[in-house]
Ligand code: FES
């Protein structure tokens with residue numbers, strides 16, 4: 001089999017094209033528009049659904065279908081958005097069925113981004129009003145239909161639990177479905193939304209989740225897609241980032257019974273077969289010579305040396321407030337600490353995968369799509385079609401933690417490159433766990449140096465942070481928005497606009513170019529900035545001989561939100577209570593994605609091992625739409641953050657990733673999982689982020705508990721006592 | 723080569739190489755996709771099935787070694803213990819992304835079938851091979867305790 005040449009070098013959408021899309025702004029608000037029939041995708045009910053607006057339809061057999069514009073990857077967005085609709089529609093919870101919306105930026109943009117995309121903990125925050133309005137609009141149409149039918153005034157009609165009533169009359173939503181769908185959709189500004197005191201679903205802790213099928217093996221993930229004639233592909237990737245195929249010998253691979261095709265694509269050599277095992281046997285038999293002339297050859301050791309040397313030189317200015325340099329160089333007490341963070345793999349339980357079928361200039365894809373707008377544009381460019389010619393069927397994703405929203409659509413491009421060679425046939429790309437762990441797009445490795453000069457009261461008069469780490473945004477279509485005067489805001493978030501009151505502040509950044517691809521990872525820059533900030537502030541507190549909670553509160557007087565979560569956490573945890581020997585408490589507080597979280601842990605130490613026994617987490621995320629799901633998200637965020645404190649660490653030697661699977665990329669298991677108690681600060685404000693904000697505070701809280709026990713300061717993740 | 727497999731009480735003939743892991747036979751040849759692929763090297767538990775009632779990682783079990791034995795996948799769960807576990811999973815809302823949960827449920831139900839009153843340490847040991855990246859471990863543990871209580875109270879028939 002010869003080499004298939006591929007002429008498509010540039011897959012990322014052009015910046016201009018991207019900005020045009022980004023400029024769509026609030027175009028996602030489409031109440032009142034009728035939905036084209038293609039949107040009603042899945043057929044959970046025997047009868048066709050009648051659309052009321054882009055999000056809500058009702059079937060004659062009384063199902064309410066809610067189209068979910070965000071990817072359900074475990075964060076509970078199906079349930080969350082359905083809650084908002086059910087609330088304002090006065091539907092019965094049991095009649096609500098959710099499905100993913102199609103890819104359609106105009107209708108389903110994330111209102112905070114102008115793109116159809118899930119991320120940045122914006123799912124509920126950007127949809128809360130929109131989905132409530134969608135529910136209220138549908139309710140109004142049902143009421144109008146009933147009023148006509150019964151010839152009674154609209155104002156006298158009541159709706160509860162999916163039944164519309166007036167005097168002796170009553171009708172289910174299903175019975176009114178067709179008549180209601182024929183009504184003119186009400187204008188958004190004519191809708192009257194409920195007062196929080198009237199809520200029956202929002203804030204209800206007992207609503208069963210709507211992402212069903214996960215207890216019976218029937219929920220459908222990309223990995224489970226089976227289509228007639230479908231082929232399965234695996235790809236031999238360069239072992240080094242930036243490596244290219246020099247040559248390959250496919251003969252042994254093609255000799256594997258069942259292997260159908262072997263060919264080169266941009267990202268390696270594809271092996272295509274009827275099923276996964278055959279394809280991976282073919283890949284094992286394949287011989288590839290790699291060209292490393294443009295590959296990253298450095299390992300973690302060399303990069304660490306580079307980063308340490310950069311830490312000693314001034315970087316690009318990210319923030320300057322007052323005159324930190326002169327305060328720091330004046331006489332007086334001065335503290336400094338350096339911090340080191342490794343690369344991290346997302347390692348969601350479902351490795352990357354995608355199914356694509358290319359038909360000339362159009363395409364249909366099935367996968368856990370997190371970035372519909374970007375993926376559509378990228379694929380359209382590859383097949384010479386328009387974005388709307390790329391049909392995306394979004395499926396449940398087996399976790400993501402940021403990985404599935406790739407700014408270059410990496411594994412989607414790979415799938416399409418393979419599927420193009422098999423026109424008209426669906427092709428499923430399957431990554432193994434090794435492909436995933438070694439596939440790049442990691443949380444970047446970082447080093448920080450923090451320094452403070454202290455007043456006579458032990459409080460910081462000046463604070464300086466210097467950070468070294470690769471930029472996530474540079475070189476991506478998002479750079480225009482997120483790299484400001486040479487500073488990637490996602491590199492320094494959490495350390496700029498410092499939550500603590502310090503009059504003089506300076507933050508500098510080095511963003512070295514390294515050939516290891518990096519990407520956002522649950523809570524992005526906060527994964528490292530919260531750690532150094534919170535470990536450092538604890539160090540300052542201990543140095544001043546002041547209780548760490550008191551010390552923080554004294555610097556947070558202007559910040560009622562962080563103060564409140566911290567106070568409540570201290571109260572719930574019994575901060576300062578008597579604990580057994582070799583056990584200590586640690587605290588951290590951090591705000592991200594609009595929410596504030598305080599976490600207090602109890603940790604025990606035995607020899608060089610430690611165990612987190614208890615976690616108390618307090619979150620202020622505005623209105624809590626689904627308390628049980630917010631709790632689950634905080635539990636999960638704590639688990640993922642704890643995993644980075646205990647073991648997650650990705651390293652390279654001579655440009656080769658040292659880890660490959662869960663035996664050497666060690667992630668949290670049940671025996672290391674503490675009980676997590678989650679509490680909320682009451683709030684009537686609109687919802688803010690939930691998926692990510694629980695992650696940043698846990699690792700520093702654990703480090704601070706260790707410090708309380710051993711008296712040492714822990715400045716490196718993962719944590720080691722010895 | 724042809725193998726005769728007993729999966730969920732039904733007999734299937736499959737024509738595959740003998741080294742093909744049971745996981746891929748079940749998924750790609752029998753079309754039962756409830757059993758998941760997470761690592762392929764017995765590290766994560768996503769692929770857990772029951773072989774003669776024992777929790778077993780199907781990603782490293784060659785089909786040749788599975789032939790002639792009673793194979794149960796998530797699709798065929800029907801024991802008291804299993805139904806108690808699935809019910810408890812609903813009650814504690816265990817799944818987040820859900821991708822690990824077939825395997826978690828298979829491990830938990832194999833544990834409870836043998837030991838309907840496991841200690842925390844026994845639960846942790848039985849579940850140590852099942853990773854959940856979403857971090858649902860506390861709920862899984864609570865679910866197992868709840869299922870155990872239901873079994874012991876005779877609430878599962
Ligand atoms: S897929 Fe079998 S244990 Fe991970």
Ligand code: FES
Nearest residue numbers: 819820822854856
């Ligand atoms: S629920 Fe997502 S990996 Fe367990």
